[in-house]
Amino acid sequence: MTREALLAQNTRATRIAFVVAGGCAEFALQPLLPFVEWLPLLALFLVVAVAAVGQPFAPPKPPPGTAGGSASWPLRQIVAVVVIGLAGAVALTRLRPGDVAAEGRTLALLMLFVQFAHALASRTRREMALGCGVVVPTLAIAAVFGGDVTLVLPVTMSLAGVAVTAALLHRDVLLESTTAVSAGGASSTVRACVAPLAVALAVGALLFLVLPDTPRLRTHTAFGGSAGSATSAGDRATSGVGAVGANTLDLNARGTLPTAPVLAVDASAPQYWQGAVFADFDGRAWHSSVQGGLQLWAPDGGMLRPGVAQPQGQGRTDTATVLSPDAVDVLLAPGTATGYAGAGAVISDADGNARFASRGPAQNTTYTVSSVAPDVSDDALRAATGTDVSDPRWTFVPSTVAPRVRALAAQLAGSTSNRFDTVAAIEDYLKTHETYDINSPLPQKGDDPVDDFLFVSHRGFCEQFATAAVVMLRSVGVPARLVTGFAFGDTSSQPGKRIFRGSDAHAWVQVYYPGVGWVASDATASSAASGASSGGLSLRARIANALKSGWKQMPHGRVGAFVVVCVALALGFAGTLLVGRWLVRRRRVASVGATAGDGPVLAAYLRLERALAAQARARAPGETFGEFARRLGGLAIPAGDVHGAMRCLERECYATGRRAPSAAEVDAAVAVFDRLCAAVRDDVPVVVAAGPPARR
Amino acid sequence: MTTGSLLASARPDEPENRAAVVAQRVIANVERVVHGRRAAVELVACGLLSGGHVLLQDVPGSGKTTIARAFARSVDGAFRRIQATADLLPGDITGSSVWEPDRHGFVFVPGPLFAHVVLVDELNRATPRAQSALLEAMDEAAVTVDGVRHPLPDPFFLVATQNPIDQHGTYPLPEGQLDRFAIALRLGDNDPATERLVVREQLRRATVDHLTPVVGPEELHDVRGLVRDTYVADPVLDYAVNIVRATRTHPGVRIGASSRAALALVRCAQARAVILDREFVLPDDVKLLAPFVLGHRLVLHRGPQQRTAADSLGAGAAVVAEVMAGVPVPVRRD
Known part of the structure; x- marks a missing residue:
């Protein structure tokens, strides 16, 4: 093989490794984008990749002095600029101010295309190496903002690709060409990086301003518009305000999660605020209705429900301010509501459901609610004795539930001697064997959602966890039910207040203990159990939360967001460049010494x-x-x-x-x-x- | 490492420098009788011009003595040859005082060391006692007999040969002695055509004796002065010193090269620059000479493969080459 062929092969290997790294990053973005948008992006990437691999590494340049000066911008640079511009425009149409995850993905997407275009425009391997570095912040952004554990694999693969490229480039980048900064090298690299980027940003900005403001830009689609991270309380379970008050909870559908605030309560109030109680599960969906004797609570409130056995436990009274413009039709309380004072009338039943009979409190009005929640120790629960709840609804399991689900429950419960330990065993199983995933795949219509979650996908959000827990508990004879409401909320944005947003909607489990009553328990993996503080969150979750709250402080609106994206891009690129230069310079100083003289x-x-x-x-x-x-x-x-x-x-x-x-x-x-x-x-x-x- | 790997650069056709003229004359003269040994001849010439001494090492009959004698004949001065044996006494080398009845006193009778060029054949056959008699002569160009110091003639150039095989009855040279040789080299094999030429010429007659001297002692003395004045830039000096220092930290080396080795290395590099008619020393000079100047001075950890002195010499040169690969060549003045 000739030396030239070897050279070409080496170059090509470098570039292929580069493109593989980019391809992994593209793959990483796949779950974050709707398929119809991801597909064209993939096609675009493939075109760019083929072009990058196929083109000669450093096309012949007219020697200086000859009349080649007019060949200013080679075709590939023009192509690069067009690609970045298109990608930028596409990415910006995805931009939804206020939607943190979408903005993170936008950033990641844009940076990714900058990297591809950079690969296309690079003249030397060193520039390629710098461009390669862009993959890392890209994926970091996607991972942090996207909050998706499925990113781990592609991120790892992509980093491996970058490592391979770096190894191929090692001698050039770190050893010999370390002298490459002082004269000409650096400025040409900067030019090669900055020029296409600047032009692309300009083109993107222009398209952004010229393109009509389509309605799609303003609405939150169900897919890709969600917020929340794997470990935060944010959960699309019950689809925000409307779903918290809904009568039906379909496990084969997914709700939306607006970030708008719903309710403000005192910061010292409990973290779980209960709304609807769901008793009936038909194998596909949960149903809730106010059962039995309707009991109207007077608007002036304060009265206890007569004729209903008083729930045991610690009673408390809380004041809540409604922040949602849409009326909340379910009475939210930190336990089973026992009294209400505020606008509108409340209908309640023996289950603990409490709904507004007509319109509830309007926006920015306040209501007071009394509630009772059992407050007993674990040992007391283990030792709980007395009359069990007799209603067969609490142990009803639909016949469609798969036998293996029942078998699993029986196996888990088999080694426990009391109800509390049974609940703990099933919760532990769910938390250790299933993965929380806000974007988990939905089962096909007609599939058993519990079976799908436990044995097929192993991924789900709180609805799946809670439903699986209830079904398994009931199948071993433990009375259990599903409760929706809000959990954790946000205590940092407003001092002294706990703000529940639509994204804080949650679903959890209540188990009946004889002599104690309904005790809440949360089977959702990685979510803090009732009473746990945010100190239990992982470091990554806290970083993501901090980033998100910081992001929320930023000026919103389209132009503001665009500016922020541009600044972030520029900073990321400058950082990559600086790190590269620093590496290069460090080696150079170590090996050669001063250049003066x-x-x-x-x-x-x-x-x-x-x-x-x-x-x-x-x-x-x-x-x-x-x-x-x-x-x-x-x-x-x-x-x-x-x-x-x-x-x-x-x-x-x-x-x-x-x-x-x-x-x-x-x-x-x-x-x-x-x-x-x-x-x-x-x-x-x-x-x-x-x-x-x-x-x- | 054999001398065959020393790639002598193209020599200038018409040297401008007087020292270069002399050096070329000597080399050309030697090459009239020594064929296919250009690198070896240049190395010995380096030793001659730098004022150092040379140790030739190879199997018997490979031309060691011929090279040594050819250099001796090329210098117009006294030439002596010492055949080292186990019963050689120090006095046989340095000379001794004898009773002179006429003067009623002892008179010093100079030994064979008192010559401009001395050839010590099969040096390792001499006893350590006899070998040590050479130490002062080689280092200080003087011998002390009965407390009286007798300077040797100037210039003084010693060429020793050593037989690496047939180690019976030999005394390996002590480190101190080896360190006094500026250059140690092995000759290696000739190619077939050259060997045929050598044999053909030797069939006719012993050709070395027909060589005529081409440089006088005074001229050689002057040339050595010019070699000493050849310019050595600081980076080149640093390079030589760095190589020498690096031999001390090499894992396979028990005792590395000394400062004397560094001095000899630069001195020989100067000589090579002069031979190539250059007024300044290049890192190339240092690099090419380092294995021959430093290799024999290293005391290596004994490996299984090095039993004889020759093996150790080759291993030393290999270590030096290895060391040099890790010493960066300075590219700019500081």
Whole structure:
């Protein structure tokens, strides 16, 4: 195989590794985007990738001095700019101010395309290496904002790709071409990075301003518009305000989760605020209705429900402010509601359901609610005895539930001796064996959602966890029911207040203990159990929360968001560039030392050495000029010229001032080195033999 | 490492420098009788011009003595040859005081060491006692007999040969002695055509004796002065010192090269620059000479493969080459 072919192969390998890394990143974005939008992006990426792999690495450049100066922007740079512009426009149409996750994905997407375009426009491998670095912040952004555990695999693969590329580039980037910063190299890299980026941003901004503001931009679609991270309380379970008050909870559908605030309560209030109680599960969906004797609570409130057995436990009274513009039709309380004072009338039943008979409190009005929640220790629950609840609804399991679900429940409950331990066993199983995933796949219509969650997808959000827990508990005879409401909320945005947003909607489980009553328990993986503080959140969740709350402080609106995206992009790129330069400079300083006082011939030679480093053919550190001169030559320049120039270089570096080369000799030598340099850039081999091995 | 791997650069056709002229004359003269040994001849010439001494090492009959004698004949001065044997006494080398009845006192009778060029054949056959008699002579160009110091003629150039095989009855040279040789080299094999030429010429007659001297002692003395004045830039000096220092930290080396080795290395590099008609020393000079100047001075950890002195010499040169790969060549003045 000829040297040129080897060279080309090496180059191509580098580029393929690069593209593989990008492809993994593209794959990482797939779950974050609707398929119809992801597909064209994939196609675009494939085109870019094929172009990047196929094109010659450094296309011939007219030597300086000839009339080639007008060939200012090669085709690939134009293509790169167009690609970035298109990608930017697409990404910006996805931009939804206020929707944190979508904005994170937008950032990631944009950076990814910048990277691809960079690959296309790169002239040297070093630039490719820098562009490669963009993958890392891209994926970090996607992972943090997207909050998706499925990103772990593609992120790992992509990082591996980057590592492979870095290994291929290692000699060029870190060892020899480390001298590449001082003269020309850095500025050309900056130009190569910044110029397409700036133009692309300008094009993107223009398209952004010109494109009509379509309705889609303002509405939140069900897919891709969700917020929340794997470990936060945010959960699309019951679909915000409306769903919390809904009578039906369909496990084969997914609700939306607006981030708008719904309710403000005192910060010291419990973290779980209960809304509707669901008793009936038909195998597909939960149903709730106010059962039995309707009991109207007077608007002036304060009265306890007569004729109903008083729930045991700690009673408390809370004041809540309604923030949602839409009326909340279910009475939210930190336990089973026992009294109400506020606008509208409340209908309640023995189950603990409490709904507004007509319109509930309007926005920014306040209501007071009394509630009771059992407050007993674990040991007390273990020892709980007394009359069990007799209503068969609480242990009803639809016949459609798969036998293996029942078998699993029986197996888990088999080794426990009391109800509390049974509940704990099933909860522990769910928390350890299933994964919380806000974007978990929905089962097909007609599939058993519990079976699908427990045995097929292993991924779900709170509805799946709670439903599975209730079904399994009931199948072993434990009375259990599903409760929806809000959980955790946000105590940081407003001092002294706990704000529940639509995204804080949650579903959990209540289990009946004889003599105690309905006790809440949360089977959802990674969600804090009732009473747990946010201190239980993982570091990553806290970082993500901090980022999101910081993001929420930012000015919103389209232009504001665009500015923020641009600044973030610029910062990310500058950071990548700086890190790359820092690496390069650190090596350079360590290996060569100060550049001040270099003679002109040495300066020209060092430029050549830098260029050669990109081909991994630079002089080895232990190689003398004389030895290197014997390897230098090849097709580009007559060997005599090269040797003359090298002699001149030797004299400049090592001879007495008396024997220093004359001005004419210096000029000739500099010209030779510059020509060699140009030849190297054009991929013409100028080194005819391989360097010596590092160690003999 | 054999001398065959020393790639001598193209020599200048018409040297400008007087020292280069002399050096070329000597080399050309030697090459009239020594064929296919250009690198070895240049190395010995480096030793001659730098004022150092040379240790030649190879199997018998490979031309060691011929090279040594050819250099001796090329210098127009006294030439002596010492055949080292186990019963050689120090006095046989340095000379001794004898009773002179006429003067009623002892008179010093100079030994064979008192010559401009001395060839010590099969040095390792001499007893350590006899070998040590050479130490002062090689280092200080003087011998002390009966408390009286007698300076040797100037220039003084010693070429020793050593037989690496047939180690019976030999005394390996102590480190101190080896350190006093500026250059140690092995000759290696000739190619078939050269060997045929050598044999053909030797069939006719012993050609070395027909050589005529091409440089006088005074001229050689002057040339050595010029070599000493050859310019060594700081980076080149640093390079040489760095190589020498690096030998001390190499894992396979028990005792690395000394400061004397660094001095000899730069001195020989100067000589090589002069031979190539260059007024300044290049890192190339240092790099090419380092294995021959430093290799024999290293005391290596004994490996299983090095039993004889020759093996150890080759291993030392290999270690030096290995060390040099890790020492960066300085590319700019500081």
